[in-house]
Amino acid sequence: MGTYWYVASNGRCGTQYLARLLGDVAPQMRVAHEPMPEAFQSRRVLRDPDTLYNVLGRSPQLQRHFLQQENFVRKDGQVANLGWPCFAWISYFAERFGDAFRFVHLVRNPYANAASHATHFQMRNDATSLPLEKVAKVYATDRRVAYPQFRDRYAGFGAFERQLVQWLELTEWVRSQQGLPGFRGVHLFETVFATPDSIRD
Numbered sequence: 001m002g003t004y005w006y007v008a009s010n011g012r013c014g015t016q017y018l019a020r021l022l023g024d025v026a027p028q029m030r031v032a033h034e035p036m037p038e039a040f041q042s043r044r045v046l047r048d049p050d051t052l053y054n055v056l057g058r059s060p061q062l063q064r065h066f067l068q069q070e071n072f073v074r075k076d077g078q079v080a081n082l083g084w085p086c087f088a089w090i091s092y093f094a095e096r097f098g099d100a101f102r103f104v105h106l107v108r109n110p111y112a113n114a115a116s117h118a119t120h121f122q123m124r125n126d127a128t129s130l131p132l133e134k135v136a137k138v139y140a141t142d143r144r145v146a147y148p149q150f151r152d153r154y155a156g157f158g159a160f161e162r163q164l165v166q167w168l169e170l171t172e173w174v175r176s177q178q179g180l181p182g183f184r185g186v187h188l189f190e191t192v193f194a195t196p197d198s199i200r201d
Contacts, residue, residue: 001074001100002079003073004069005078006090006093006102007103007104008084008103009084009106010107010166010167011084011117013108014106015082016082018082019082026078028077029078029080030072030077031080032079032080032081033082033083034083034084035081035086036062037136038085039065040085040088041135042088043134046088046138046169047173073100087174090103090177091180094177094181099181103182104183104185105186107186107188108188111164113167113189114161114163114167118160121137121163137166139154141154146173
């Protein structure tokens with residue numbers, strides 16, 4: 001049996017670079033950076049396993065993706081999935097891959113993270129937001145949020161504040177999954193990318 005690694009991140013945390021690095025130093029590993037980002041629909045399935053299984057059941061693309069990875073791991077292969085859009089699926093990864101599952105959380109300072117996201121995503125509303133924002137980012141007005149206290153003020157939030165809410169929600173969800181047997185720790189973006197040597201370590 002091989003290993004299925006998931007590197008959860010808050011986005012804008014260097015996972016694209018880490019995926020390229022893994023591909024260079026471990027060419028035998030199957031490395032995926034944010035595969036099918038819109039298909040996972042993390043905003044819809046967060047804290048709602050019934051909806052998650054419904055999304056999975058209606059998506060041949062996701063089913064094929066998991067079957068291919070599962071088959072590779074079963075043959076002693078190593079898989080690494082890096083990125084934030086599928087963050088709400090951590091417990092499913094653990095269930096599906098069992099003892100082969102490992103995950104870490106790569107987290108960045110929330111203010112730097114929100115500022116970086118705000119240059120790419122605005123999260124205005126469901127009518128004008130980008131497709132990935134609509135299905136993967138968490139809005140304070142959503143039903144199953146961990147921090148509902150921001151709901152009444154959310155309409156007045158700008159892109160930076162909305163990204164801070166996203167950071168809070170994603171981080172809280174990943175933190176809640178740290179009791180899973182496959183959890184291998186939290187790593188700070190600022191430490192990992194401090195020097196070229198620290199990245200490889």
